[in-house]
Amino acid sequence: MVQHMISKINIAIIGASGYTGGELLRLLIHHPYIDNIQAISTRNTNKLISDIHRDLGGDTHLAFTEHINLDIVDCIFLCLPHGSSAMWLENNTIPHHIRIIDLSSDFRNSAFPLDKNEERSFIYGLPELYKSLYTPSTDIANPGCFATCIQLSLLPLRNSDISKDILDIHCTAITGSTGAGTLKSDTSHFSWRDNNTQVYKPFQHQHETEIHNHLFKQDFTPTFHFIPMRGSFTRGILACSYFTVKQHIQKDDLIHLYSSFYKDMPFIVHSKDSPDCKRAINTNKFFYHIEIINDKVIITATLDNLLKGASGQAIQNMNILFSFPEISGLSIKSSVY
Known part of the structure; x- marks a missing residue:
């Protein structure tokens, strides 16, 4: 039986110093199908990620950068304040092959199920409702918690x-x-x-x-x-x-x-x-x-408002978009005590 290898992807997180950006980093640095991570933060440029997200000490030596390198990215997570994601997309020309997963509210409330943002089509990213409609060219408006x-x-x-x-x-x-x-x-x-x-x-x-x-x-x-x-x-x-x-x-x-x-x-x-x-x-x-x-x-x-209500669901959506097993990087245990 021939087993096909799943290709790894490169990702970038815009607004990586906040809560949702930090949770994405915590999960993605151990994700089996992620190769390279760019953590973008204009306020913390050149600082180690673990200096801001101290729970990541010993897990990564990545540092925040100010600008994204679009030559080495397949998927961009937007972890910006509400109202800022649409502005960021207007101010940055993103090649169409790069997928966008937006964690703000900017594209959630469009008519069912797509929102046209020039050449991009955002679908409301509640996978239990809409994942059958995802395509390799779909961008995701991640739902609120x-x-x-x-x-x-x-x-x-x-x-x-x-x-x-x-x-x-x-x-x-x-x-x-x-x-x-x-x-x-x-x-x-x-x-x-x-x-x-x-x-x-x-x-x-x-x-x-x-x-x-x-x-x-x-x-x-x-x-x-x-x-x-x-x-x-x-x-x-x-x-x-x-x-x-x-x-x-x-x-x-x-x-x-x-x-x-x-x-x-x-x-x-x-x-x-x-x-x-x-x-x-x-x-x-x-x-x-x-x-x-x-x-x-x-x-x-x-x-968990930061995981299934935000960053975890965003990774779940990424897994579906790139045909990874849906639970990849998300088999984690609760902290009961």
């Missing part, structure tokens, strides 16, 4: 027998401080965040647009009520969604619906008990639990 967690919580319902009976969905979700990025703010300051919790942007969080654009389609158009919260921890999202069902439904039938929908999805895990954040932290996994109490269906879910 809340949007990923909530959509994965509800996606199997969309074409189910009960979809038309779901009129309202209520969701409360809490996120860690890393969701706000590395820039200092009053609500990410330790003295404020520690031992503290706050509701913010109720019914008007920016990720709601993604959810409406990509989840609520066709006959699945419930009214969505979302309460986001800031938590007193660094990373992770815990989301609880519930809705009323008119018809009687068995819990086992709903679990079967979800298990069938996600049967070929390597990072989706059904939990027999209500999941806690720690089992998902440091992994690309999404855990969900289903409960039915009286006429209420409750879906509790958790993921």
